[in-house]
Amino acid sequence: MGTQAIYPGSFDPITLGHVDVIERASQMFETVTVVVARNSRKTPLFDEQERHEMASESLRHLPNVRVVVHAGLVVDYAIENGATVIVRGIRAVTDFEYEFQIALMNRKLQPLVSTIFLMPHEKYTYLNSSIIRELSRYHQNLSEFVPPIVADRLTKKFS
Numbered sequence: 773m774g775t776q777a778i779y780p781g782s783f784d785p786i787t788l789g790h791v792d793v794i795e796r797a798s799q800m801f802e803t804v805t806v807v808v809a810r811n812s813r814k815t816p817l818f819d820e821q822e823r824h825e826m827a828s829e830s831l832r833h834l835p836n837v838r839v840v841v842h843a844g845l846v847v848d849y850a851i852e853n854g855a856t857v858i859v860r861g862i863r864a865v866t867d868f869e870y871e872f873q874i875a876l877m878n879r880k881l882q883p884l885v886s887t888i889f890l891m892p893h894e895k896y897t898y899l900n901s902s903i904i905r906e907l908s909r910y911h912q913n914l915s916e917f918v919p920p921i922v923a924d925r926l927t928k929k930f931s
Contacts, residue, residue, distance in 0.1 A: 774802025777857040780809045780846040784816040785922045786827045787904055789896030793861040796890055798834045801857065806831060806839045809846055817905055817929065830919035847878040850885045862889045863897045 779794055783806070797804045808823045816823070820841045827839045842849045850858060858878065860871045868889070875887035891897070904917055908926035915923055 775857055776803050776805070776853070776855040777801040777859050778805045778807050778846065778850050778853070778855045779859040779861075780807040780842075780849075781861075782811045782814055782816060782901070783808050783823045783827050784814070784818055784901050785823065785904060785918060785926065786830050787896070787899050787901060787918050787922070788916075789861065789863070789892040789899040790827075791830055791919060792892045792896055793859065793890050794831060794837060795834065797859045798837050801859075802836060804834075804837045804859070805853065805855065806837060807846060807849055808839060808841045810843045818925070822925065826919070826922050826925060829921040845881070847882045847885055851882050856885055858885060858887045860887060860889050862891055863900070 777797055777800070779797055781790065783790060794804060794806060806827055808820060808827060810820065818826070824839055824841050831837045831839060846858065850856070860875070862868050862871060871889065878885060878887060899917055904914060904926070907917070908914060908930050911930065914926060918926070
């Protein structure tokens with residue numbers, strides 16, 4: 773059996789930057805589980821079911837990737853489901869500082885789970901879900917930034 777990885781995030785909504793990281797992770801690991809996680813510090817635009825649907829549709833071209841929703845600690849999900857790697861996307865130094873702290877805490881809680889950092893393609897380094905939501909509020913064309921299902925759902929949300 774190969775290495776099982778998870779890629780957690782709130783994915784509110786999933787962007788092409790997320791998809792880029794997941795595509796590369798899917799080439800590195802036998803399976804990648806995208807964990808739509810609840811972030812207690814955020815109030816999401818889309819509910820968990822909507823985020824799950826958008827991520828599933830956006831990733832259906834990747835046979836070794838599945839999408840789940842999880843409300844607890846990501847590192848606990850990893851252990852409970854046999855994953856030994858947590859994949860995180862890093863766009864800038866500020867991302868690294870935050871992710872580094874979480875990775876160290878996860879290692880303290882579950883020493884058998886490692887975190888790896890992947891950078892998205894440079895054309896996505898400025899992208900994040902907050903920017904996408906803001907652009908959508910002002911009815912901007914999102915086709916360069918998000919999968920089609922996400923653009924459709926955002927258009928409906930802000931029409």
